[in-house]
Structure formats: C-alpha cells, structure tokens
Amino acid sequence: MTDDRKAIVPVWMLATGDVRVPELAGDEPMTAERLAELRGVLAGLADEPIATLEAHPLPDRLDRGSGIALDAASPLAKHLTELITQSVRTSPAAAKAAAAGEGLYQLVVPAKVAAQFGQGMVRPMVAKGTADGIRSALVDSAGRIVGHGTFEPVGKAAAAGAVGGAGATAGVATAGGAALTVAAPLVLMALAVGVSAHADRRRQQAIDHITGLLEQLHEQKLEDEYSELDGCRDAIDKATALLLDQGKLGVSLGLDSAVHAINTALGAADRRLAQWRVALDKLPDDKPVEIGTLTKSFPGVDEQDGVFHAHLELAALAIALKRRVIVLQAVEHAQEDPDNLFAHFVRALKRDQQRLDELESGIAGVLVRLSALELARPQGRRPVFTTAEVDRLMRAAHRIHKLGDGVVTDSRATEVAIEIARDRDGSVVVFPARPA
Template sequence: MTDDRKALVPVWTLATADVRVSGLTAGESMTAERLAELRGVLAVMADEPIVTLEVHPLPDRIDRGRGIPLDAASPLAQHLSQFVTQSARSSLTVARATASGESLYRMVVPAKVAAQFGQGLVRPMVPKGAAGGIHGALVNSTGRIAAQAKFVPVGGAAAAGTAGGAGATVGVAAAGGTALTVAAPLVLMAVAVGVSAHADRKRQQAIEHITELLEQLQEDKLDDEHSALDACRNAIDKATAILLDQGRLGVSLGLDSAVHAIDTALSKAGRRLARWQSALDGLPEGEAVELDTLTKSFPGVDDHGGTFRTHLELAALAIALMRRVIVLQAVEHAQSEPGNPFEHFTRALKRDQQRLDEMELGIGRVLVRLSALELARPNGLRPVFTTGEVDRLMRAAFRIHQLGGGVMVDSRTTDVAIEIARDKDGSVVVFPALPASA
C-alpha cells in the first residue's frame, strides 16, 4: 500500500491439512504488526503448515518481467480463482476488494514453516541503485507495507481443496475450535512458483555478473563453463511449465543432461571452495599477508574482474539453477501423492538442498575471512615505494575488504512472502519469494 488511506485488506489463514486452533476471531481489523504476531502464534500452535493470504489493489506500475506467468487454465490460477469466488460469496469485504478482478495477492509463510523447505533458500536480493531495498511488487523501499493498511481476518467459509490437482474438491477444515481454510494445493503451487522465480532471479543476476567479468578476462575455459550452465535454462523452463500444468516430465526435455551439467559445475565449485579454505588455513594467523601471496591462491581478488570473482559467480549460477531443479523434483514428488502434497514437497526440498546451503555458507565464510585480512607492504630492499605501488595496495585493500559486505554466514530463516498478480482474465504472475517484513 502506498497511500495514506486506511484501506481494509482481507486476510485469510490457510492450512495445508485439517487443523483446529483456538483464539482466532474473524472480522476484527488488525495492524500489520499484530498480523505478524498472529502468524508466529499460529506457527507454534499448529502442527501443520499455516500461512496467511492477503489481497491488495494491483499497483499501477509493476515489473511483470521479474515473475513467472501462468495462464488462467494453470492449476495455481484455477485454485486461486476458485478460492476468491467462494470467499466473495460469504464476505462483503472480500467481494469489494476483488470486484475489479485485478488484485495482488500476498502469501506469507512463517519462518518456522519456511525452514521446512530450506534454510538458505530465500534471502534478500538488493536491487541495483536502491541501497537498503529489496525486490518486491508490494513492499516499499524499507521492506514494509504502509502502516495505514488495516487487515481484516476472513473466516474459514471457503476452501481451495484438500488434495492436489486442478480438479481438487472443495472442503473446509474439520469442526472444533476454529476451523482454518484448507488449501494445500494453493499453498503448494504458490510456494513452488515463488521459490522457482526467486532462484531464477538469482540466476539472472549471476549471468549479468559473469558476462561482465568474462569480457574483461577473455578466458575460454571459463566461458565454456558459463555457456554450459546457461544452456540448461531452456530445459528447466520447459520442465517448470509442464509440471506447473501438472504434466509429466519426459526424456525429450533434456532435463537429465541439464542436471548433469549443473552437477559438474557444482563439483568444480566444491573443489574450488576446498582449495580456498585450505589456502586461508595456511596463512599465518594474526599476521599481515602480502598481496602477491594472496593472489596466487585467489587470482584477481584485488580487482573488479579476475578469475576468483568469476569462479564465485559460476558457483552462484550453478546453485541457483540446481535450486530450480530441486523445486521441480519436489513438485513432482508431491503431485505423485496428492493426498499429502505439502509433506512430500517440503521433505524433498529440505533433503536435497542441504548441500547447496552448506556450499553457500562455506563460500560466505571464505569471503568474510578474506575481507578481514590485513595486507602487508611488499618485501624489498627499497625503503620507499612508488606512487603506483601505494595506489595498488590501497585499491586492493579496499576491494578485498568489500568482499564481506552483505554476506550471510548463518542460516536463520525469516518469514517468506510470495506475491501473485492476478488479472481480469484469471491469469497470474508469481513474483520471486522474498523475506517478509511486518
């Protein structure tokens, strides 16, 4: 929300299975901060994953190119349309908020639930030219929804289905306590597409950086690595489209060869990471390091380009591509047993991406250790150094110290927001999942 009006924002509490909780009331408005507290309480109270879904006016300007578009016939769009239609029948607030047919839906997954599908999966992505900002269609530059919005809980009078599949039957959570709307397919598909879009956004950023670096390096071997990874995108995009339409993956897609190329790149990244860690372990503890000594193990670390920085971006690209593949595998597992899609989805995600989280954390720790190093004056017989040598040392120190900026070396999970723009024809665009703020 960007204006000063106290707009009423309908918010649903969705469960992925039959669940009962106490102490929830519908119809009484609350602030964004109170809503965040409610999400935390629900995450503690219930054994099953519980998320909230808000509906906001669609912004006049929105960069749809950042998201993944799905037509009105896709399962996610159908589940969302069914959900909105039935909710509007029983709630005047919902009917008014969705009357235009164009809305921005925001699903927030609490940190406890987000941890089920990976510790390091969703992290802030700072856009160029907007320090302190994060990518998002709804939030402002501080990552917060305007405080003027009032959130109105909507009762569990509608549901998007209790089983997977586009034709899932409508059902409401079992009676007793407060019944939450059961919408496992809606939650599953929204999380899957949002996470996939987030990983693809990181892929785009890595590609941009690699292209810039390779133009400076003119290194054929690294260019071949880049080309092999970039060629995987087509197969992954096709597989994503098929699975999100609940089709079956076939050999003709070329996904197997794409996964092989990504695995090869991850293997190279793992070996490079081990060498970097060994090189840092071999440095004298607490002593200044000569720049020439450092660049032997980390070539180009003192420059904007360089082999080391290209290796970092290639690792980031491979990780981003594999995260998309893992989402595909998780969705396929979930759709094979529609009775409990979210359980299969989260189990597959958490198991397979643990090694990716560990690699990212390992690279982050290497960068932090590098940034903390003190550079020594070059050894030599001359008591005075030239202006060029001094300038090089100062530039190198500055660039090396910058390596640790913005690096996350822990795996704490925050609430995750997934934004979905819905048009009048029922089609949707799902934007990259991002850390949510109150």
C-alpha cells in the same frame, strides 16, 4: 507507507491440512501488528503450516519482468480463482476486493516452513539504487506501499473437496473461533513458483556479472564452463512451464543432461572451495599477508575482473540453476503423491538442498575470512615504494575488504512472502519469493 487506515484488506488463513489449534481470534477486523502476532502464534501451535493471503488493489505500474507468468488454466491460477469465488459469497470484504477482477495477492508462509526449505533457498535480494533495500512488488507507481489498512478475516469459504491432494479444492478447518481455509495446493504451487522465480532472478544476476568478467578475462576454460551452464536454461525453463501446468516431464526436454552439467559445475565449485579453505588455513593468523602470496591461491582476488571473481559467479550460477531443478523435482514428487501433497513437497526440498546450503555458506565463510585479512607492504630492498605500488596496494586492500559486503551469514529462518498479480482473465504473474 500509506496513511490510509480506512482501507479494508481481506485476509484468508490458509491451512495445509486439517488442523486444530486453540481459540485465537474471531472474525473481527485487526491491525497489521495484530495479524503479525497471530501468524506467529499459529505457526507455533498448529501441527500443519498455516499461511495468510492478503488481497490488495493492483498497483498502476508493476514490473512483471521478474515474475513467472501462468495462464488462467494453470493449477495455481485455478486454485486462486476458486478460493476467491467461494469467498465472495460469504465475505463482503472479499467481494469488494474481487469486484475489479484483478488484484495483488500476498501470501505469507511461517518461518518454520522457511526453515524446512533451508537457509539458502530464500535470501534478501538488494534493490537497485539502494544500499540495503529489498524490492517488493507491493508498491504503487509512486513507490508507496499499498493496502496497509485494517485486515478483515474472510469467513468460511464454501466447503468442497478433500483436505489435501493436487485436485483438492478449498475446505474448512476450525481453529478455535476462527475459520481456516484448507488450501494446500494453492500454498504449494505459490511456493513452488515464487521460489523458482527467486532462483531465476539469482541466475540472471550471476549471468549479468559473469558475462562482463569473461569479456575481460578471455579465459577459454571459464567460457566453456559458463556456456555449458547457460545451455541448461532452455531445458529448465521448458520443464518449469510444463510442470507448473501439471504436465509430465519426459526425456525429450533434455532435463537429465542439464542436471548432469549443473552437477559437474557444482563439483568444480566444491573443489575450489576446498582449495580456498586450505589456502586460508595456511596463512598466519597474526601477521599481515603479502598480496603476491594471496594471489597465488586466489588469482585475481585483488582485481575487479579477476579469475577468482569469475569462479564465484560460476558457483552462484550453478547453485541458482540447481535450486530451480530442486523445486521442479519437489513438485513432481508431490504430484505423484497427491494425498500427501504439502509434506512431500517440503521433505523433498529439505533433503535435496542441504548440499547447496553447505556450499553457499562455505563460500560466504571464505569471503568473510578474506575480507578480514590485513595486507602487508611488498617485500623489497628499496626503503621507499613508488606511487603506483602504493596505489595498487590500497586498491587491493579496498577490494579485498569489500568481499564481505552483502554476504548473508545469518541462517535464522524468517517468514517468506510471495506476491501474485492476478489479471481480469484469471491469469497470474508470481514474483520472486522474499523474506517477509
């Protein structure tokens, strides 16, 4: 983390409605720790979600491949540009940050908003090359975190437009002695794009895993399932690009057929999960399990590229694709009800993703139960086993015990961070949402 404590980082308090909360802070600069405390208090006291937006210098090198690019005419880019334009008139810190025309903006939404998304919408994603690190775009070319300095609240932006609605511009709400910029469309669109990018990253991870598995298995039925799911990507990508530019979805995109294929795959995942649970319930609680008994219900569980692992990846792919569709549906619903933009968006997300959360947590529970099993020695008349048999048992035990590694079972909500790289021409790249 950088030791440059002299840097001034502008931070906006973004309300998603006209809120009134007790006096919490003035316009004085604050530390990162104080800002985190303020976020927690605002989340607990405010009737409407209140996010924070920080402006940092754009790192020299930034991997944009994981994000979703939007041009300067997109709603998100226009709302961000408008917020910056209004703020520079009254805030020297904002004016200095915006002078370069480019920057890296980090939006943090409170934990209770993340809870409304459901436990599975945003989860940690392990960075390559680290055991448990979470990749963040907010680093420079040397890998140091940028912009960790003194945070200066941006004062009142020029009030204009209504509080809500897809066409609303930034207004002002008063929270005691602090000014909150009302920017529901900006927060909504950033969440929509960030969550969509997160789901797409999970989709790509699942594809990377399943491609190698199917090359080894040569299972035509599984290949057909995968091909049908992967064929949905084009329709979802086009619908995402269209809707995030505030267009209207039509049947010509093929989204309806894509949703049908995804729902079919989710149905298969539900049936497999039910079968796995029944099989686990039949196993003795206090006795070791023979590997042969286990593989009857979980074929290939003891192999690196077995059928069981392919079933897991197919389920992960279907869940990731469905999460992108849910975000699209939520944005579409919100745009149809512009006077109730943010609340409508959150309600749509919360209602539709419950099934996915249950499926994902059910699969996680199966993996944890499998990883805790004790394997028995093979039954046979011979008192001594060959070296190959012993090696196979040890490899199987190791692979099965590792099934629980990386499984997320903690459903507590955390703050969600979304990073947005803004270029000089006003276009943006939104990176996958992640736990803050």
